[in-house]
Amino acid sequence: MISSPAVTSAKEKTLAPDALARVHDLMLRARVLEERLITMYKQGDGYFWIGGPGEEALSVPLGMLVHKGEGPEHDYLHLHYRSSGTLLALGADPVDSLRQMKNTATDPYSGGRNFASHYAVKRWNVVPVSSPIEVQFSMAPGTALANKRVPGGRGITIAQGGDAGTAEADFATCLVWSSRKGAELPVLMIVANNRYGISTPYEGQHGEVRISDRGKAFGIATATIDGNDAEAAHAGLAAAMDYVRAERRPFLLEAMVSRLYGHSSASGANFVREEDDCLARLEKKLVERKIKTQAEMDAARTRLTQELLEASKRVREEPQPTPESIWDHVFAGETSRDGGR
Amino acid sequence: MISSPAVTSAKEKTLAPDALARVHDLMLRARVLEERLITMYKQGDGYFWIGGPGEEALSVPLGMLVHKGEGPEHDYLHLHYRSSGTLLALGADPVDSLRQMKNTATDPYSGGRNFASHYAVKRWNVVPVSSPIEVQFSMAPGTALANKRVPGGRGITIAQGGDAGTAEADFATCLVWSSRKGAELPVLMIVANNRYGISTPYEGQHGEVRISDRGKAFGIATATIDGNDAEAAHAGLAAAMDYVRAERRPFLLEAMVSRLYGHSSASGANFVREEDDCLARLEKKLVERKIKTQAEMDAARTRLTQELLEASKRVREEPQPTPESIWDHVFAGETSRDGGR
Amino acid sequence: MATFVQAMRLALHVGEERLGVTDIFGEDVGPPLGGVFTATQGLRTAWNTPLDERGIVGMAMGLALAGQRPVCEIQFCDYAFNTVDLLKLAGAMHWSSNGAFACPMVLMTPVGAGIRGSIYHSHSFDATATRLPGWKIVMPSNPRDAYGLLLSAIRDPNPVMYLAPKALLRLKARPGEELPGEPGDEKALSKMIDAPLGDRSRWRAEWPKMEDLFVPIGEARTVRPGRDVSVVTYGRMVQASSAAADEVAREGIDVEIIDLRSLHPYDWPAIRATVKKTNRVLFLNEDTEVTNFGEHLIRRTVEELFYDLHAPPRLLAGKHVPGVGLADNLEHASVPQRAEIVAALRELARHEA
């Protein structure tokens, strides 16, 4: 087990074999899950797909390094729609993602209301992922202030988004609010830079050479890392998280990642050969270091793929939400469901 | 006349005597105007005062350096509510400011609708000043794009706001939109830093040492100048404007200024002795350099004060807008005034 | 007799002391000013934010998601329109997470005209607020409700918007409508909780021992019973309609005034009862009149009570123009004035079905 932040040194650039094997296992599970979701979409078992294939080398180590739990003693996660690897690393059941894809009543994240990859897990402080880009960066200072208030607390707040999204107001809000002198907040801002916003390339939309440079004027610690290398990503995340945990100050981390199946099902959700595949890269490493053989890993992939195929068939039989359930949870507490009607 | 940008070298840190005298004359007029507006407020000839005493060493040279006129060949001005000096330097009639203070029908800027210092002058590209802080920075890229489209054009866009306002989304929007690689825009962003937002001090709200540093990550040229020294401000503005004019790229200029009568009438509108008075500083210089005597300047002040007092009496007699005039100008063109009713 | 704004301050103090409020924040909310209307003077947990309304709402949402009970302020509701997306998100939090995450924040903001606030200090927010599913919306019209609704807002597990009619903030409680626990002497109260002019760095508020008063969200109040015509209103228009009712009373028109107090959920039984009683109803508010909350109430009235109506139900609201102009003529022509209310009441009362 390497996932406790207390024992992960930020300096380790090479992970121990068992740790790397564990990273691989989770990355593979994440990839297989996304491929299942894409297949479900293509076969008509869901209306829309968006997810994180190509970000696993970043999202999995992130989930492993999280100080997991409920409440301000633990880390808060303000994720985006490419965070399935993080959820699996936290321990999420991949079948729940199939349920959200199929918008069943059993979908624990939204009860069949929201698109795939829109997580919300109270017991792990995973606050609701919502479709509007970047709003998580406006909320992050709030959970970070709660983290900071815990005497001796080590919980931090992590907010993650894409590159194009940094043009939104909320990204600047997070920079401003987390760096106020004397009132700095323990926020780790992560930008997963895949060099695209839907169809729009990074070039032509940015004056910054590195998005992470935007932290500098605010005295925010920054780094840009190779998010397609699981070890580099792990080390970069660990270093950044250690800093935020210990210093109770913000950090802006930019990770260069891939978009392996394009933006979403709206753009076809087909594998993009030109992009660097972090899973293939890690598998090569594992073979080179003789930690796993390709055959072992291929077999694991086949097995996991089969498992999720079976699961998707079962999910197909689960109930859809009822029409009346639109009224559930409009309000917390005992308010009449529709207020005034 | 020193106001043509073509002949003002950015390098001159010392202005020629006649130029400096002209700066003084306009600064004095601006100060006297603001004092008259404050008096009108205090005497019940207006409901609210906000304005620019303490920013004249910045606002007056700005107005002098503007390439004045209508349309994209000329400079666009997105000002704030402390820009009376700029308007006077452009050639505005101070009596029109009294009219707006008294919310008369003759107020050319808003027809008695808006607060004092909320200018709008079509023939000089002074786009409407509005109360919401910082929105001018979201509109500025639009006029700047129009400037840029003029073949061989030298017109630029100037957006000005306060220090606290830079926390708003719109400031970041202007940084992002004006610095896109290959699509840079000729915008001069000016932050008049008086170290307060109403009652809230700069310290405690900013992580930046210099607000101008926020431009750096975007590759935007920046400077911070002493906005209380008319010559330094003139030189700083001239340099920045020359750069934007010639390079067709953005510049972020921060000017340290004073708030000489507090935030607005809501905070009493009384003279704040602790603040550095740019007009007093300039008068000292003029005396030292023997350009004007104190007696001459005092006499001018008395005369201008008297003139505006007289004018304010006349303005008192001008008509108030009629109730029905609320329907005027809801739409441009021939649409029925209230659309559908 | 506490004023409206003192009542807010006292409620916030109770919130800090007994209801778990750890943060009261917004632009100029902390020392030295304590709010542009003094609502947050002397409060232990009040602090100044950056000038960024989106950040303010986001901070409140984050704190609420972390189980805190934040109270934030938007300095004027006129400056809340850049946060509508976040407000929608706060209202959707519990629902879209299938009940996992509540968002128990309070957003206070001054609303309405009546202080010569010109275009950007005269906006109303009731129409916009009632278009935010998942929010509760309250709008007190007097100090006692200001106190009791703020306590209820703080205790509520949902996002609650607290609209404070800015023209009423200096209004004093009427005899018999004191806040429970406030000192009898208003000078004494002022000395205790109003910050002094000048240097405040060493000033501390001295808080009276206040008692609980939870005005239930969703419950209207009959301000004035009457037989002939009903006025369903809230906020500043409660006062305006009372004055108008006095005026028409001299002509023998007996007006019933219902102060909704909560706009969502709203007290439909109270509206139904008054319409069934008088058969003539004026809905009155000062927000602009196209796609106005009063139009929702009219819609429901005609849907459910059509045959109880002896006259077409009326709306009196602000004019559909881009803002409230500064000159008195402009403000008076833009938002309902007493004379118009009187005219509407007369018309309703005299209408022959």
Add this chain to the structure above:
Amino acid sequence: MATFVQAMRLALHVGEERLGVTDIFGEDVGPPLGGVFTATQGLRTAWNTPLDERGIVGMAMGLALAGQRPVCEIQFCDYAFNTVDLLKLAGAMHWSSNGAFACPMVLMTPVGAGIRGSIYHSHSFDATATRLPGWKIVMPSNPRDAYGLLLSAIRDPNPVMYLAPKALLRLKARPGEELPGEPGDEKALSKMIDAPLGDRSRWRAEWPKMEDLFVPIGEARTVRPGRDVSVVTYGRMVQASSAAADEVAREGIDVEIIDLRSLHPYDWPAIRATVKKTNRVLFLNEDTEVTNFGEHLIRRTVEELFYDLHAPPRLLAGKHVPGVGLADNLEHASVPQRAEIVAALRELARHEA
């Protein structure tokens, strides 16, 4: 037969060529995509913006202030709620500057449910839009109006919001309702103006010679004349109500359908005429039902036409919940479906006054 979205593209092309449009912009509006719904493919002046809706609206306002004729897009209206302050400002520009500065921008945005868009691709914007004084608001329901209203929007000297019902974007013009100038053969048209799949870097649109068609802003259209009940609607609900009208026609209920087309200014004479004719009216739209634009129309109807009504006027609109859920059951329970429209028409027709 051009589709709705092709009609938009053709109108934008005419805008570029003949009406002074120099900039058509928004997220993914330029090459290679040409808009997530293809509305801006092949256009000479289309370009991609940063992912910043506030910046998009601000850019349009700035260009408009400088006398240009910008057309901007918000990718989905669901993402326009962070710009409401700027939209208000654009609507106030001419008024607050006492007529000095016009703001002739067009903002296009896809609206409504019907494509299984879940919470954030199903919002409506009509209620919010009609609360923006100074704006004109149009919402076409078919390709011909999509073309003609976009041309009028571009030519108008005011800010005009163009709400495009996203479920109708692939709808084809009906025979007799072609756009003036479009090629007879739809395959030919597609070949000319639809970008190819795959590499588009060398593709150029080949534009047909289109003729002018300025559908006047503020003018409704009678989609179907009828005697018994009126439906006043717009956008996607025009189709839905037509299907419902066919269904009740079999029971002898003759429905008149008015497509408002413009929400502001709206065609009150047309509404008055239909209400006076049938005496029974259903207002129908898919935005959430509290503080809904249809409620404004009901208010005005009862205010001015109370004694013409033989049944209480009805509103059918979206449910007041935080969003439209993804599962079909949820979407169908949230926005008006044909069965509900049929039920409302029956009820109105059979109501005995």
